[in-house]
Amino acid sequence: MTNTHTLSLLPAVLIGALAFTGCEKQGDTITQAEKTDRAAGVAAPGNAEIKAIAEEGFIYGLPIVMNYAVMYENMIDAKSAEYKAPFNVIYNEHRTFTHKDICFSIP
Secondary structure, eight states, X not given: OXXXXXXXXXXXXXXXXXXXXXXXXXXXXXXXXXXXXXXXTOOOOOHHHHHHHHHHHHHHHHHHHHHHHHHIIIIIOTTSTTOOOOTXXXXXXXXXXXXXXXXXXOO
């Protein structure tokens, strides 16, 4: 890395360091919630439960993310090869689509 590149990263590193400075405070809400859970006898989730939550998040979250990616390509990004028309505009394709028109690219 060049010296100028290192200097350009310095502000980002400093901001990141400052952002995480207070993460270990004893009075923050996460620490208080953990103490309350321990006092009430609520166990922290295990690896299997964490994995199940992550899988459910993936299963239910992926379709909406993919839908947004297609919407962005077709209606928002005017420089995209997949761009059709902006929202609330009727677009008429003057040819018949074939199997060659199917594109599953993700930005």
